[in-house]
Amino acid sequence: MTALLKQAAPQEDLPRTPSGIELPLVATAKDHGIDDSLPGEYPYTRGIFPDGFRGRLWTMRQYAGFGSAEDSNERYKFLLEQGQTGLSVALDLPTQCGYDPDDPIARPEVGKVGVSLSNLSEMEILFDGIDLAKISTSFTINGTAAIIYAMYVACADKKGVPRAKLTGTIQNDILKEYVARGTWIFPVRPSMRLIADSILYANDVTPRFNPISIAGAHVRDAGSTAIEEMAYTLANGFAYVDELIARGGDVAKFAKRLSFFFYVHMDFFEEVCKFRAGRRLWAKLLKERHGVTDDKALMFRFGVVCGGSSLTAAQPFNNVMRVAVETMAAVLGGAQSIFTAAYDEAFQIPTEFAAELALRTQQVVAYESGIANSVDPLGGSHLVEFLTDRMEEEMRRVMDEIDAYGGVVKAIEDGWMQSRIAERALERKKNVDGGKTVIVGVNAFTKSNEGASTGETFQLDPGAAKRVLDKLEAVRASRNNAAVERELDRLAQAAENDRENLMPYLVDCAHAYVTVGEMVERLKRRWGNFQEPIGI
Amino acid sequence: MTETSEAAVLRGKRILIAKPGLDGHDVGAKVIALALRDAGAEVIYTGLRKTPDYIARIAVDEDVDAVGLSVLSGSHRDLVKQTRASLEAIEAGDIPIFLGGTIPAEDWPDLYALGVQRIYTSEMPLADVIASIAETLK
Numbered sequence: 241m242t243a244l245l246k247q248a249a250p251q252e253d254l255p256r257t258p259s260g261i262e263l264p265l266v267a268t269a270k271d272h273g274i275d276d277s278l279p280g281e282y283p284y285t286r287g288i289f290p291d292g293f294r295g296r297l298w299t300m301r302q303y304a305g306f307g308s309a310e311d312s313n314e315r316y317k318f319l320l321e322q323g324q325t326g327l328s329v330a331l332d333l334p335t336q337c338g339y340d341p342d343d344p345i346a347r348p349e350v351g352k353v354g355v356s357l358s359n360l361s362e363m364e365i366l367f368d369g370i371d372l373a374k375i376s377t378s379f380t381i382n383g384t385a386a387i388i389y390a391m392y393v394a395c396a397d398k399k400g401v402p403r404a405k406l407t408g409t410i411q412n413d414i415l416k417e418y419v420a421r422g423t424w425i426f427p428v429r430p431s432m433r434l435i436a437d438s439i440l441y442a443n444d445v446t447p448r449f450n451p452i453s454i455a456g457a458h459v460r461d462a463g464s465t466a467i468e469e470m471a472y473t474l475a476n477g478f479a480y481v482d483e484l485i486a487r488g489g490d491v492a493k494f495a496k497r498l499s500f501f502f503y504v505h506m507d508f509f510e511e512v513c514k515f516r517a518g519r520r521l522w523a524k525l526l527k528e529r530h531g532v533t534d535d536k537a538l539m540f541r542f543g544v545v546c547g548g549s550s551l552t553a554a555q556p557f558n559n560v561m562r563v564a565v566e567t568m569a570a571v572l573g574g575a576q577s578i579f580t581a582a583y584d585e586a587f588q589i590p591t592e593f594a595a596e597l598a599l600r601t602q603q604v605v606a607y608e609s610g611i612a613n614s615v616d617p618l619g620g621s622h623l624v625e626f627l628t629d630r631m632e633e634e635m636r637r638v639m640d641e642i643d644a645y646g647g648v649v650k651a652i653e654d655g656w657m658q659s660r661i662a663e664r665a666l667e668r669k670k671n672v673d674g675g676k677t678v679i680v681g682v683n684a685f686t687k688s689n690e691g692a693s694t695g696e697t698f699q700l701d702p703g704a705a706k707r708v709l710d711k712l713e714a715v716r717a718s719r720n721n722a723a724v725e726r727e728l729d730r731l732a733q734a735a736e737n738d739r740e741n742l743m744p745y746l747v748d749c750a751h752a753y754v755t756v757g758e759m760v761e762r763l764k765r766r767w768g769n770f771q772e773p774i775g776i
Numbered sequence: 777m778t779e780t781s782e783a784a785v786l787r788g789k790r791i792l793i794a795k796p797g798l799d800g801h802d803v804g805a806k807v808i809a810l811a812l813r814d815a816g817a818e819v820i821y822t823g824l825r826k827t828p829d830y831i832a833r834i835a836v837d838e839d840v841d842a843v844g845l846s847v848l849s850g851s852h853r854d855l856v857k858q859t860r861a862s863l864e865a866i867e868a869g870d871i872p873i874f875l876g877g878t879i880p881a882e883d884w885p886d887l888y889a890l891g892v893q894r895i896y897t898s899e900m901p902l903a904d905v906i907a908s909i910a911e912t913l914k
């Protein structure tokens with residue numbers, strides 16, 4: 241329980257943001273400090289570009305992927321035809337956790353929550369007919385991020401696309417996996433090494449590619465407040481910065497390629513101010529702690545997802561309105577890329593209809609609402625400046641608490657952060673159950689779901705898993721298995737030396753059609769598995 | 777329902793909360809575990825990525841009154857079937873199974889047929905979930 245909420249206890253009745261900040265009835269100039277910076281100027285409170293969205297609109301990037309690579313390739317082509325400007329690949333759990341589809345623990349999950357991508361040949365199918373030099377692709381991948389990135393580089397090689405032309409992002413943020421999302425594989429420290437390896441390699445080989453997207457989204461969706469979401473994410477960000485510096489990285493260089501990722505939930509002003517405050521705090525701390533002065537390196541670039549646990553299975557069409565409100569908050573907060581979730585995400589893989597409607601939602605905001613025409617149009621609003629200041633203060637305080645505990649790595653290894661989030665989730669649930677937090681259709685304005693339409697139902701092709709397994713068998717039979725062994729041995733050898741960058745070895749493995757599971761297995765022999773602290 | 781009456785309803789019960797398969801979304805499982813504990817139950821939580829055989833073995837070793845499975849990956853049908861089989865294989869088929877997570881309504885009849893006692897989704901009030909579990913275990 242944080243001090244913030246303890247303080248909150250005696251004055252429960254005052255209106256507060258969901259993070260617990262007491263709101264004035266009318267904010268005035270007395271409620272906030274003065275920040276004269278312009279957009280594109282340090283500390284970037286008003287955004288990182290002087291011309292906001294006039295220069296370049298945000299990237300519309302819908303998260304999609306399911307079944308086999310052929311199924312997902314078809315959906316990507318559909319989304320690109322509808323005006324989407326970047327791809328975002330959802331991977332299935334076996335790929336995310338480092339198991340091949342034919343592993344017994346993987347079998348029930350093949351192709352379920354994302355596409356199965358066990359080796360380079362699947363990657364080639366996934367991007368068939370898509371120009372990797374033109375379309376930027378984001379991969380929500382963490383435990384096996386370095387491996388999937390290696391496969392992407394190998395895929396570009398095979399298609400004759402110069403590596404330097406690749407744009408996109410791998411999430412590659414393992415710290416929050418231990419806390420909230422659960423697709424960890426190795427213990428924390430070797431995982432941090434792998435992340436440093438991939439970032440340092442990417443800076444040189446694919447300089448336009450973002451090798452990490454430090455994500456608060458999942459921690460938020462699991463239960464933490466907007467303030468904690470940003471504070472934990474910045475704390476994780478600095479843990480990566482420290483690791484990279486320890487590995488000899490130049491902060492002024494690698495910081496230019498750090499990016500961030502958040503959820504947008506429903507409290508409009510808190511969400512807008514979360515981004516303004518976080519952007520300012522990151523720039524200030526990077527300057528204070530590491531003496532960074534390069535403008536580009538201080539810029540806090542982020543993508544968002546609108547939806548998640550703010551969406552409901554009850555009265556699901558209400559979700560369309562929620563996502564529209566959240567999209568506006570993301571735009572006014574200055575996001576570089578936006579994923580608008582489909583209204584049916586709360587209970588299934590989106591149908592094509594729902595996926596299209598979600599994309600149309602942000603297109604309407606972008607092209608009809610006019611809110612992207614002037615930069616940071618809410619800047620100077622007393623309430624917005626007040627909340628930006630207050631949230632920044634509270635973010636700093638949460639970061640100080642983590643530092644006082646001994647830093648994020650220790651807080652995660654001990655399970656301290658995990659327990660805090662579970663407590664918050666229980667609190668959030670109790671607030672909804674008790675009616676303190678109103679959710680239309682769930683605890684207010686409810687009606688029986690009996691016979692209510694939820695739209696079409698998505699049906700996963702039951703043959704997809706079988707196709708994936710058949711293809712894997714064919715690859716194992718046709719590849720040069722002596723080369724597979726040779727590359728795996730080289731990888732294992734390189735892993736022995738902590739200062740060696742593993743990326744070139746992983747790219748060689750990918751070229752030899754070594755599978756994700758085979759690479760992970762070899763690294764596990766050296767590093768072991770993460771031991772999850774399960775106290776609750 | 778007040779904290780006090782909740783505190784009584786599951787006193788003396790031992791409940792295993794388990795995460796089968798690869799799904800890493802554990803917040804629902806943890807929230808339920810905390811709520812069960814508040815309601816007086818002794819709760820054992822498995823942690824992530826457990827096989828059905830492992831879950832069945834822990835259920836027997838810990839002599840639990842019920843197993844709660846949490847699945848948000850869409851693999852609930854296979855995982856329920858396998859857990860049921862694993863329990864039966866060690867003569868513990870009488871331990872009731874509860875299921876929570878993202879479970880489409882159209883799958884519920886099949887899941888009941890596979891031996892699930894009750895199904896809970898995230899939007900149900902905790903007090904109702906606790907009351908329903910208590911009712912079933914009476």
